[in-house]
Amino acid sequence: MSAYNPNYVPPAHAPMPLNGNNMVNGLPGGVQQQQQQPGPPTGQPYLPQKQPQQFQQPPPAAAYPGAGAPGNLPPPPQFNSGIASQFLPPTSGAAPSVQQQLPPSTLPPHMRPPTVNGPPLTNGSNGASSANSSRTASPRPMGTAPQYAHGPIAAALNNPPPASGLRPSPQPASQSLANLTNNLENLNLNPNRTNGGANVVSPPQQQYPPLTQKDFRGVATAQTGPPQFNDASSLLAASGVAPIVPNAMATPFSGQKPPNLGPNPAKMFGSAAMPVRPPPPQAGQRIPYGVPPPTNSEQQNQQNNNIQRAAPPPGASAAWPPNLAKAVVPGAQPLVPPPQQQPLLPPPQQQPQAQTYPYTQAYPPAPQQQPPPPQSAMQPPPPGMFGAQPTGAPLQYQAQVPPQAYGQQIQQPPQAAPGGPFATPAPLNVAQQGFSRLWGQDTIDLMQNRHILSPATRPPPKVVLHNQFHESINCSPSIMRCTLTKIPESNNLLQKSRLPLGIVIHPFRDVNSLPVIQCINIVRCRLCRTYINPFVYFVDSKMWKCNLCYRVNELPDDFQFDPATKTYGDVTRRPEVRSSTIEFIAPSEYMLRPPQPAMYLFLFDVSIIAQQSGYLEAACAVLNRHLDEMPGDARTQVGFICFDSFVHFYSMAEGLNQPHEMTLLDIEDPFLPRPDSLLVNLKECKELVRDLLKQLPKRFAHTHDPGSALGAALQVAFKLMQASGGRITVFQSCLPNKGPGALEPREDPNNRSAKDVAHLNPATDFYKRFALECSGYQIACDLFLMNQQYSDMATISGISKHSGGCVHHFPLYQKTKPHMVDSFRTCFKRYLTRKIGFEAVMRIRCTRGLQVHTFHGNFFVRSTDLLSLPNVNPDAGYGMQISYDESLTDVKTICFQAALLYTNSEGERRIRVHTVCLPVTASLPEVMHSADTEAIIGLLSKMAVDRSVASNLSDARDAFINATIDVYNAFKIAQNLPSGQSGQLIAPRSLALLPLYILGLLKHPAFRVGTSTRLDDRVFAMDCMKTLPLDQLMKYVYPELYKIDALIYHARNSNVSSTQDDDEDEDEPLPELPRLQLSAEHLDSRSIFLMDCGTLIMLYVGLNVPPDVLEAVLGISSTAELGDYVYGLPNVVSNENDVLKRFILRLNYDKPYSALVQIIRDTSTAKGQFIERLTDDRSESSLSYYEFLQHIRAQVK
């Protein structure tokens, strides 16, 4: 462990195990890493390339050590061979006997993993248990539980009766086996149970009636809550409010819910089982896992699966018993290292596990697959999710109970070891697996690995270039990312992969070290105007060959001069050739006119609705405070216009001692009341401006004008800005209803959850035409919509969409809601003070053979590769779909170059150039293994928005699902897997997260149906999809969920240890928290969870969080002191609070502005907001993650 997480407190820390569990599959961290990176060398490429500033993640490399030194690996467990043989047959599934006989190597690697499942489960269980155990003493027993879980899962998936009987036995104690079988019989009686699988599941329940019951409840509530609890939130609330006696509740639930739960093992396992059981001993823990029965809905799938899965159970059962016994022993003596493993300290235990895995499981067929199942089972361990019941359970934190945690962990390792044996099929396989992992080409059976989210955000796939450019530094993935890190050589190949090809780009991102160079002539290709970049080929010292059009160009003489070293001769030392992100200070030929000054015009809606919302006060205050920080030079000008039914101008001419207001009554044909003094120099008239900003809120405080003549105000603003260009900031709080551009309300409030969403298109093209006109004059319009009611965002946002502006939305803004005011203030402050580029254009160049197909974002496309961006801001992202002009068979690499030409706020013309170079491949599997899921999601979401607008929402939703199915279909073909249904859904590691994110998108306000969504909110969400940079988009689509117990432990630990040197406290690295999947199964009532949604961070405080933790973190003594809506993290002088703040700071590091923190108590009415974002869970109108997987699997032919 120590190796794995340097940051962690060494031994016995509960947190550590958590990390390990969180890892992708729930496998011990070490194992997971191994899977990804078999050897140390491979490890490097994968290593997160995070900037030092960002996260101090424990270097993944550290984690690998175990893997790196195979010699260290503990000898394969004795059982391995025997067990493996037993298991293998089952794995084959359809024809177990045949497969068994076949050498492992002959079996397709994909097939193997599932078979191996048994072992994975164990792993998972270990991981899960460790996670749980770390937290609380109670978790320890869980270790055993995981095993059970495995059994039930398998049963659920597979044929019911035989498998079920066998499975339960394996991991749990041998004792448990007997019980299970008995239970099975009982279960059969249940009407709900669909298949034998159901029966299998049930056994565990019976054994531990109370426990199982709890589990079910939790599961049901959290996830599907099928019949009984439709709303996850309601369920949760119910559970929280009225904790039911486990026993009483248990029986009913088991009967009804099990079926539902069955299908979603993850859910089932989840949260409910572990949490609910208070501290019950091992038996109790085991039960939860067993609980998950197969769902009815997916019976068909199950049947299909059954073949494959069914087989494993028997083998597992046989194999397991011995293991179990061993496992039990370690459990008893937590500190004792696993029998098989080398003697290690408790912390090291995980390492041993990891090692064992690699040896046995990992290398074998599909280590990954194996791990996941266990994970699902394991992770849930957290004590009762919403766990009202657990009250009885001790609320101790992990930190407090470190030794126990260790013990638990220890227990798990042994179990894992047994699993290992299963995995090891044949040496050849091992080697192959190792290599495939080495090359990042391993596959996962998603059906078996429900918990696939990496512990931390996965680093974007590394682009591996050929030798020639091996040293060239590619553009940072945070700036430019391609959906495929290896480009298919022809359109045909791309079509076969069914993946979208495109790039997502964040061109004006705030970067810390940007080489800026000024030179007389910027070296560009004379044919295609490409800027010289690190990927060009130097024919000789005088010539270079363009990497986009392949023209050979001459090098100017002065290019030989290296400004850094002041030496001649070596062109490769030039910054242009050394850095793929670079900024040139452009000479005069890049200017069509003298660089414009910074011009800011603010349009305030002062109608009665706006006054009621009170935004003007906050806006003026923020503006006043940050007036000096707005980017600009001495020429900066500002102006203000207010509008209700009329348009009010403010003249701040020299000589006036206060601003003069002029009101324009003729809004049908607006004109400027005077030619000057409406836009004034900020430096010269600062006092007047401040005066105006102070008076404005009062000036209109008593108006009762319901009109809003936005169109007229925009027209005069355009006239005002026409001469120079600049930025118009529009604050709008109601539907424009006067003068040109007046709109009618279109939304039918009763139809907000309808299947088909109408009115996503603008009602009129007035605003679009206005934007186009603006864009011609280098004016951008930014919109702050602070509406109280429907304001037709779809139409109004046209002013920003086509003029390169940005849109901010504060629905239901009220000055009486302090959190909204805060959130608006931070956002507006960032808006005012961030960098800005004026009169910008961006051109995307591609290697010959490729072309940009479609652009996504806010801009105006002026020609096929040129974007007109009147303003560019650092928070805007863009996407481009790429298509083929001709095939790329004769090239090895292709490049994309984005060049952004802009005028900065100091009136300097600059060109920022980003170049990314990607290898070309002719191999379909390589293409699929090199896919970048996040970039794909970014691009798909943008395409879906287009589809929704051009066609309709259900088309877009279908497209999401079809895209997922197509990709897996293509992969199946690429891998020559047998066609037809099977119990597996094989995915390349690179695309394993696709269904997870797609489901997140389907449940996102932008694309969801069946849930009441205001039209404006939906349109705004769609706009965000189009314009958010990828890193923020991912948080928006799939928020990050963390369990922060580890932080608290860390704080406590450091508290003790760091008393001597407080000075270094600040520098102390935070523990790396594992990311949890968004499912209620991970919640437990004794912990605090943090969900980072981008602009909002939610702290979910469980009902039974120990008072001392509450006191330290939030400064309250019980959760009851928390209101329903609490915002902001209280200041408490404690290490825990401090650490949490630092953690939030770290989360905020990459964001444009710091997120608002909301604290949600378990029983709060705000809980719905939190539950709503748990997208892995089922809701009344949508599928759970596992159901979604099954749906996809059923469609994959």
Next chain:
Amino acid sequence: MAFNFTAFTYIVALIGDAFLIFFAIFHVIAFDELKTDYKNPIDQCNSLNPLVLPEYLLHIFLNLLFLFCGEWFSLCINIPLIAYHIWRYKNRPVMSGPGLYDPTTVLKTDTLSRNMREGWIKLAVYLISFFYYIYGMVYSLIST
């Protein structure tokens, strides 16, 4: 040999069709210019949009003449195009002025290639019908 209404119709159709051919050529050239970056899409749309309705109306007018003089075959070969025009105009993007082309979307590769293809196909249709009209005119002139 008689100069009747039918012959007149065909003569008018010939002249009208010549204009339509010019429209189609202009259309193709305009989109080619867009594709090769010669023109700003706003300008291009501004020049194309006013021509859309005249073209459609002229085409419909010719077919009305065919209808009145009972040239059913000529009418029939034009009906699909009329239907396409009506469908196209019904599905145009939201815009206040007449026309079909939205400068913000016209540069999407899909739209661009579709418009190009449409231009070429229409050009071919107009050309073929032009020769057919000549035949029809001669036929109606020489038939008594």
